[in-house]
Amino acid sequence: MSNQKLHLKRLMFSITSLVDLGQEATSSKDLSAKMKAALYVITGMFSVPTAALFVYHPQKKGLVLLVEKGRREKAAQELKLSVLPQHISEFRMNAPHTDRDMAGSAFFDRNKAAFAKLQVKILLPLFAKGEFVGAITLGKKLGGTAYRQGEKDILRVIAHQMAITLHNARLFLELARKASENKRLYKNMQRIYHDTIQAFAAAIDAKDEYTKDHSYRVASYAVAIAKELGWKKKDVEGIYVAGLLHDIGKIIIDTAVIRKGEELTAPEMTEVRRHPQISYDILSKVKFPWKNIDHFVRHHHERLDGKGYPDALISAELSDGEKILALADAFDAMTTNRPYRDKLGLDEAFREVMKCCGTQFDERITGTFFNLLLRELSGEVKDPQILPHLKHMDTSSLTSRSGSSM
Numbered sequence: 001m002s003n004q005k006l007h008l009k010r011l012m013f014s015i016t017s018l019v020d021l022g023q024e025a026t027s028s029k030d031l032s033a034k035m036k037a038a039l040y041v042i043t044g045m046f047s048v049p050t051a052a053l054f055v056y057h058p059q060k061k062g063l064v065l066l067v068e069k070g071r072r073e074k075a076a077q078e079l080k081l082s083v084l085p086q087h088i089s090e091f092r093m094n095a096p097h098t099d100r101d102m103a104g105s106a107f108f109d110r111n112k113a114a115f116a117k118l119q120v121k122i123l124l125p126l127f128a129k130g131e132f133v134g135a136i137t138l139g140k141k142l143g144g145t146a147y148r149q150g151e152k153d154i155l156r157v158i159a160h161q162m163a164i165t166l167h168n169a170r171l172f173l174e175l176a177r178k179a180s181e182n183k184r185l186y187k188n189m190q191r192i193y194h195d196t197i198q199a200f201a202a203a204i205d206a207k208d209e210y211t212k213d214h215s216y217r218v219a220s221y222a223v224a225i226a227k228e229l230g231w232k233k234k235d236v237e238g239i240y241v242a243g244l245l246h247d248i249g250k251i252i253i254d255t256a257v258i259r260k261g262e263e264l265t266a267p268e269m270t271e272v273r274r275h276p277q278i279s280y281d282i283l284s285k286v287k288f289p290w291k292n293i294d295h296f297v298r299h300h301h302e303r304l305d306g307k308g309y310p311d312a313l314i315s316a317e318l319s320d321g322e323k324i325l326a327l328a329d330a331f332d333a334m335t336t337n338r339p340y341r342d343k344l345g346l347d348e349a350f351r352e353v354m355k356c357c358g359t360q361f362d363e364r365i366t367g368t369f370f371n372l373l374l375r376e377l378s379g380e381v382k383d384p385q386i387l388p389h390l391k392h393m394d395t396s397s398l399t400s401r402s403g404s405s406m
Helices: 003-025 033-044 085-090 106-110 112-118 149-174 179-205 213-230 235-243 248-252 268-270 275-283 293-298 320-334 344-354 363-377
Strands: 051-057 062-069 078-080 123-130 130-139
Touching: 003 268, 033 062, 033 130, 051 149, 051 268, 051 275, 085 106, 106 112, 106 149, 106 235, 130 149, 130 235, 149 179, 179 213, 213 235, 213 320, 213 363, 235 293, 248 275, 293 320, 320 344, 320 363, 344 363
Parallel strands: none
Antiparallel strands: 051 062, 051 130, 062 078, 123 130
């Protein structure tokens, strides 16, 4: 198997496992059952037979074992890791610490016997909103191989997920009698999905310094259009997720090609144009709670006139979601610097999009987007959704249009 195919396979497995983890973490099970199921997902991801999850109790000055997997010998008294305030200040938030990292530290020396029983190779301190809430320990991988850098990056995402879950569980217990708070807490639990997906979006955009926050802006523009068109809440969530992940296929495209500051050769263009298909191949394997995310992503470079890619679809074959994502992606590309050209002015981008209406972009969706932008410019919209992302642009040239409609 080639390195690229192996990388893609690992990526698909990681995304699917993280979605499974999110589903377990937001399930209706009690905390212990929920965390045990989540821990089993984690150990399966990394082929680790031994692992444990601890909850931090400040009054006990330690990490108290909540659930574990794989330890054969059970001590008469459950394991506890002693943690002092000075130890917590030395932890790197939600970052994996190897046994080598910790060797010789006061925390390691204080808990050496417990670490030996747990066969700890990785300690994952869990922080939510700057608060230390617990830790996960992972043992040696089957086969004895070291944890790769890519796996450590995934562990950071996992730490964020699990920390929020523990933090929210603590809040839930404290506020269980306050019915008015229950809805907010449930929503916080559901946000774990979005936090995980946003972490992947950040990894996509990090591939190219010119596209920093590109996925977030595309998702925001898409949401603004969908809301204006009267989409249902869950469908709006779906287009947001599609916007965040629309370029995930670029993760396995050669970085040198993506960052090339000059015209691409024909083979390089073919390579770049593979990313919607790769994105679809990845996302179609994941069971999302939203509809059509994989199709929105696959077709975000299609055109109404059939000259897009990868499938050369025409207007009648494209859904509104695909048309929305195509416009949002192209508009952000026009209004931000790229390695091969400087950004367009806002008025110039406006004219370029309008020129392509009916051939590249859908007229109704384009009209909806720009009418909303013009209303935001005139101050008619209480909570702008587009304008905040254009602070780096000169909007004065469009202000004169704000009294007119498309």
